[in-house]
Amino acid sequence: MTDGFEEAWSLAEPVKGWMTREQGLALWTAACRLDKGDLIVEIGSHQGRSTVVLATAARTVGATVVAVDPFVDGRxxxxxxxxxxxxxxxxxAGVDDVVELVAEYxxxxxxxxxxPIQLLYIDGKHDYWTYTDDLRWSEHLAGGGEILVHDCFSSIGVTLGTIAKVLFGRRYTYLDxxxxxxxxxxxxxSxxxxxxxxxxLPWFLRNVGIKILLRLRLAPVAKIFGHDSPYDPY
Structure with missing residues (x-):
């Protein structure tokens, strides 16, 4: 199922964004499990790094990507x-014909x-209320359908939403x-x-701690906890 991923990543990696190669592979693998005519909905596209991966995989199976992003003006x-x-x-990347853009919240x-949706990818606004509303797109997923969420255990709003709707909910099962x-x-x-x-959750708390250290300009301390980067953990 990883056949073709290296080419997809070579197209996506130059695009500015925060998705890592490992995360790109997770998206690729999930999309490659789909069938001809299936639909992927991506919430939050930015400059298209994840979109390129999803669209390249979608083309291999005959699926389509709908990218939802309002592209709000502002700093x-x-x-x-x-x-x-x-x-x-x-x-x-040669995938514009596989992607339908909806520039809306x-x-x-x-x-x-x-x-109907066969795969849902959420990487929109990271506050609790928007994220939990975005999870409601799963109402259009068939039972057993997959949902991938970026920054799930590194964003406070997204993690709180996951605790509320996954840990204490009845609709979603955490896989990996x-x-x-x-x-x-x-x-x-179960x-x-x-x-x-x-x-x-301990991993999430580590990420929150690292973010605090970076904002306090204590990157050398963050390095002690295994974070050797000036950027937030993604």
Missing amino acids: LFGGSPTRQRFEANLKA STKLRPRWTR RATSMARFRLTPP PKDRLRVIAQ
Whole structure:
């Protein structure tokens, strides 16, 4: 199932973003499990690094990607210039024909959405309320469908949402993670499944601690905890 991933990653890696190679492989593998005519919904695209991986995999199985991103103007988001780079990156990778862009807030689009989804990837706004609303896109997934979430155990809002909706919920089962990218299945969890979510919380607390150290400009201390980078753990 990894056949073709190296080529996909060579197209995606030059695109600015925070998704790692290991996480890209997790997306690729999940997308390659789909069938012809299936639909992938990606919430949060930025400049298209993850989109390129998903779209390249989608092409191999005959699936399609819908990228949902409002491309909001402002210092933290980039707005129209980011959208232009996104579209240029897809074209450069040769996957623009596999991707349908919906430039809208995921929370506003979701109530109107009617198409079935076979794979859901969430990397939108990381606050608790937006993330838990984005999980509701799973209402369009068939039972057993997969959901991948970026920054799941490195963002406070996303982790709190996961605790509320996965650990204490009845719809999602935690499967595994590629660093901070977690994979869930739309199926009721067992007690053992819930324990596996709890087992991830110490790693999450480590990531929060590292973020605090970086903001205090204590990178040498963060290095003691295994984080040798000026950037937040992703």
